[in-house]
Amino acid sequence: MAYQPLKQMIEAADKAITEEDFDSLMAFYADDATLVIKPGLITTGKEQIHKAFLAIVEYFNHSLVVKQGAMQVIQGGNTALVIMETVLETVDAAGVASSMSRRATYVFREDPAGKWLCVIDNSYGTELLGAM
Numbered sequence: 220m221a222y223q224p225l226k227q228m229i230e231a232a233d234k235a236i237t238e239e240d241f242d243s244l245m246a247f248y249a250d251d252a253t254l255v256i257k258p259g260l261i262t263t264g265k266e267q268i269h270k271a272f273l274a275i276v277e278y279f280n281h282s283l284v285v286k287q288g289a290m291q292v293i294q295g296g297n298t299a300l301v302i303m304e305t306v307l308e309t310v311d312a313a314g315v316a317s318s319m320s321r322r323a324t325y326v327f328r329e330d331p332a333g334k335w336l337c338v339i340d341n342s343y344g345t346e347l348l349g350a351m
Contacts, residue, residue: 225292225335233285241272249336258347282310297329305342
């Protein structure tokens with residue numbers, strides 16, 4: 220599969236997060252999607268994911284900017300594993316800017332209409348292994 224459709228979709232989702240447009244963001248998720256909020260804390264379902272993003276942007280002082288780096292896609296049938304660099308930029312309440320990079324893993328499933336939907340959103344990637 221060409222990476223371009225998933226890359227464009229992820230970029231659009233990142234834009235929605237940055238703009239705090241979580242209603243639009245939910246269109247990128249499957250109804251039964253799971254989001255890793257932080258190591259040891261996950262949530263499932265669009266309603267809960269929407270609530271989680273509201274808390275996430277509050278935590279980051281409404282300054283969260285999400286960007287993507289290098290990407291690899293491994294597809295098997297109607298499922299794709301996306302491994303990529305995710306860059307988070309924030310500004311804290313004191314005005315101090317910071318940036319962090321994560322090796323994220325995402326799982327997408329293609330629905331019968333040919334639309335790719337995120338079913339697992341894990342921006343922490345293999346860092347979760349250190350939390351065990």
